[in-house]
Amino acid sequence: MRRRSLRLCSKQLRLFNFLVMQSGLSLFRHVYRVDMTEQQVPSANNTIKTEDTIQFSDLKLQPKLLQAIERQGYQHPSPIQAQGIPAVLSGHDVMAAAQTGTGKTAGFTLPMLEILSKGQRARGNNVRALVLAPTRELAAQVGASVATYGKELALSYCVAFGGVKINPQMMQLRRGADILVATPGRLMDLYQQNAIKFEQLEMLVLDEADRMLDMGFIHDIRRIIKLLPPKRQNLLYSATFSDEIRDLAKTIVHQPLEISVVPANTTAKTIEQWVYPVDKSRKTALLSHLIKENDWQQVLVFSRTKHGANRIATNLEKRGIHSAAIHGNKSQGARTKALAGFKDGSIKVLVATDIAARGIDIDQLPCVINFDLPNVAEDYVHRIGRTGRAGASGLAISFVTADEAKDLNGIENLIQELLPRQTIAGFEPTNEVAPSTLRAPKKPKKPKKPKAAKAEQPGNTAKQAVKKKPSHAKKAASAPQQGKPQQGKEQGSANKPKGRDGDSAQAKSPARRNNRWRTRRAKTGIS
Template sequence: MSFTSLGLSPAITEAVLANGYTTPTPVQSQSIPAILNGKDVMAAAQTGTGKTAGFTLPLLELLSKGQRARSNQVRALVLTPTRELAAQVADSVATYGKNLPLSSAVVFGGVKINPQMMKLRKGVDVLVATPGRLMDLYNQNAIKFNQLEILVLDEADRMLDMGFIRDIRKILALLPKQRQNLMFSATFSEDIRQLAKSIVKQPVEISVTPRNTTAKTVKQWICPVDKKQKSALLCQLIRDNNWHQVLVFTRTKHGANRLTRFLAAENIKAAAIHGNKSQGARTKALADFKNGDVQVLVATDIAARGLDIDQLPQVVNFDLPNVAEDYVHRIGRTGRAGAKGHAVSLVSADEFKQLSEIENLIKQLLPRKLVDGFEPVHDVPESRLSLKPKKPKKPKKPKKPKIEHKDGQRSGENARGHKFSATKKQGRNSRRRPSTGRSR
C-alpha cells in the first residue's frame, strides 16, 4: 500500500516521500481514507504510531480543495495539551503542506500574545493551539470560527488528565455545529467516551495498538540499585554503552534539575524540560537534543508528553512512574517505525510497588541486570504476575432509612438517583418526608 493509493494528491505525497516515508502505518492506512470521506473519527493510537500524519495529511488534502481563510478566520483547528506537542504538530503541517497554497499557525502560552494576534489577522487555514491560549485569543477578538470545517483533538486523554475539560467545552460551544471531528487518544477511557458523545457523530473507530502493550522492537530491562547510587550508575551506563542520545525520565521537576546538575558536573551535556522551565528554554533544550548538542534530555512525564524524536535509541527511567500506564508512554518514544530501541529502568527497593504494577500491566517480568560496583544493599523483590484479572467490587446497596434521612440527604427514590413519573410523584405527596437538601 502506498500513500497515493489512499487518495492523497501528488502535492502531498511528494512531501511525504521527501521526508523518507514510503509506506503508511496501520493508523494512517485506516484513518486517512475515513477522513477523506468526511467521516468523524475516534482513533486509539500511542505516540510513535504515525498518528500525527494520520490526521494531518487528509486534513491538508480536504482544505486544499476549498476556499482560503478570510480575515481572522480558521478552517481547521487542532487542539493539543502541551506547547511541545503543538509545535511538533505545526511542524508536520508545514512540512507536509509545503507544496500547497495553505497558511498555518501555532499558538500557545508562555510567549507574547501580540505576534500571534498579528499572524491570525490575515486568517489561517490550519491553526494548532493549546486550549488556554486559544481562549485568550478569542476573548481578545483575534480569532473567529465561522469558517471552521474540521476540529482535531490530539492526545485527548492527556487533555482531560491536565484539567482542560472546561476550556474544551467552552471552545466546543463556540464552533459551528456542522463540522468534521477527529479525536486521537492513547486509549479511550470511559471519561474520553463521555466527552466524545458531545463531539463526534457516528464515528469510525480505529484501534491500532492493544491497550497497555509495549513495542516488540524495544528491549526492556531493569537495573536494581540503591537510590543514592542511581545518578552514578546512570553516568556509568552512558559511558560504558557509549550512549549519544538518551531521554531520561524523573518523577519530579526538582529531581530533573538535580540530575541535570549532576550530569553536567560529570562532563555529560544535559538539559531538563519540565513545567517550571520557560517556553524558550524548553524549545531550545529539545532543539539541542535533536541536533546532538545535548547528550541527555531529562524530562518529567507531562513535559515529555507528545515529544516526537526520530530514531531515539535509548530511554532511561531514572524514577519509575507512579502511574503504570505512563511506563508504556515513556518507552514508546523509542523503537519506533520498526527501529530497535532500548529502555532501562533504575529501580530501588522502595519502588517495588510501582515495578509490580508495571509488570502486571504489561504482563511480563522484566529481565534484571546487576552492574558491577552498584549491587544494591536493599534487594528489589520479585514481582508476582496476577493470572486472573481483579474483579471490580460491587458497590454496596444503600440501606433504606427507617424513619428519617441523614443530615442533608434527599428524600425518596431521588436520593438514589432514580427518576419517577408525575403519577408516582403525586401519590407520594401525601407522605413526603422532610429533606435538608444535600445531594449525594
C-alpha cells in the first residue's frame, strides 16, 4: 500500500509540474505578446512611429509650447529630443550623450518649461531650476532658448555670467526666478552676496559637463551641489561619457536613464571634410584666397591660441575682409558685439578659440575652417559640429602643416576615417604632410577586481611582526646578523633587534629577569 501511494504521489507531482509549466509558458507567451504589441502599436491607428515620423505633438507638451515650436519652423524632434523629452517629463534623472548641433538645448528646455509651468512661482531670491553652463556664450544661448519657447508662459528667468556688472543680476534675482542659467563662477559670487536661495529648487541641469571638467570647474560644481536640496531632478548632458564624467555623475544623478543617440566622436554625415596641406607662413594667404574665390559670406575660423586669433583677424582686415576675434581676453561687450555682427552679416569672418566658440549657435553656417588643428582630438568634432546642423549640409576645411601630421593622425584615428587631402594650386607645401595610418579602436579596459585587504591575506600578520622594528634599536637592527637563524619558535626572537645590554628589545619576561638576578648574586657573593 505504501509503494502504491508513493507511485500515485509521484504521478500526481509530475502531472502538477507539467500543468504549472504549461500555464507558465502560456502566461509568458501572453505577456511577451502584449509587450510586443504595445511596442509595435503605440498609436490608435496601429501605425508604427519612428524618429522620422514622430512629431512634437506626440511628446505630451502643452499647446503654448507646441505653438512656440511651430513658430520656429520645427515639426519633427531630433533623436535626442524624441528620447530625452519623455524621459525628463517622467521625472527621472537623465544622462544624455549628445554632440553639438543635435538639438540638446531644446531637448531639456522644453520639458523643463512644461514641468515648471505647473508649479508654484519662485519667491524672492529663490530659483526653481538651475542650468549650469561652462561659458558665457553657451549660457546666453540657453537663455535665448528659454525666452523663445517660454514666451507665452508665466515664467521668469535670469541669465548670469561674469564679465559684466553683478548688480543688475542681483536686482533681477531679488524678485525670484523660475529658471536661472549661470556659469559656475558667477553663481558662487551671487551666493556669497546672499543674492540667491535654493529652497525651492526642483531641477538641476549640467550642460556640456565635459567642457566644465576641461575648464577646471569641478571644484566649483562640487561646492554648488552641496548647497542644493537633495530632493531634485538632475539632468546631465555631455558630448561623451568618459570615466571622469561618470565619476562626477555618481555625486549628482540617482539611477539615471542613459541616452546616447550617436556614437561617441562621430561627425555628421552631412559635413564635407577636407584637409589642405600648406606651409604655416602661407595659411593666412590661403584663407583669404578661399574666401574671395568662393565668395563665402559667413566663415567660422578656429585658432589654437588667443594671440593667434587676434593676428588672423588683423591680417584679414588688412586684406579687405571684415573680421573679428572672440576669446577669453575679450570683454563681454566686445564678444557680444562680434557675435551679433557675425549673425547679421556685417562681419564676414569670426575667428574664435575652442572655449569661446562654445555656445555659438548659428543656423545654416556654411563653412568652418581649422586654421590650426586642436591639441585635443575630441575638439575637432566639436569644432566642425558648428556646421551641418539639423540635417543641413556643411563644409569643414583643415589647414595642416608637416608639423601637424601627428595631430591629424590622432584626429583621423579618433573618428576612424581618413580625411581626403587636396593641394591648392599656388599654395603647395615645401614639406609634405606624412600619411596617416588608421589603428583598430581600443577596447575599453575591464575594471580590475578589488584586492583583498592585507590583514585578511594569510601569513601577512607574521611578516608584519618580523618587519616591525622598535625605534630605539634602529642602529642595532641595521647590523648584519651572524650565524644561522634558529628554527621553530625561537627563530623570530633570534632575528629581533638587540638592546644596549644585548638582550632582546622586546619586553622581558619575569622568569628571565629572575635568572639574571641570581647570576649577579652568585658573582658578587651575596647570599
